[in-house]
Amino acid sequence: MPVINLVIVLIAVGMLLWLVNNYLPMDAKIKKILNVVVVVGVVIWLLQVFGVIGNLGTMRIGG
Numbered sequence: 439m440p441v442i443n444l445v446i447v448l449i450a451v452g453m454l455l456w457l458v459n460n461y462l463p464m465d466a467k468i469k470k471i472l473n474v475v476v477v478v479g480v481v482i483w484l485l486q487v488f489g490v491i492g493n494l495g496t497m498r499i500g501g
Contacts, residue, residue, distance in 0.1 A: 442486065451480055 455476055459469055484493045 448480070451476065 455473065458464075458472065465474075482491070482494070486493065
């Protein structure tokens with residue numbers, strides 16, 4: 439993935455998260471949970487992009 443695409447995706451995710459935090463009326467706890475979920479998702483995605491972890495679609499949980 440080219441670096442410019444990576445930067446565009448990160449900016450888009452950041453802008454969407456900012457818009458949700460500022461303009462959607464939600465309880466503070468729900469916003470905090472949403473922020474944590476998005477940040478964890480982006481970190482996992484970045485680790486996959488840089489090859490630190492493999493494709494999670496091929497992992498199996500359980501037997």
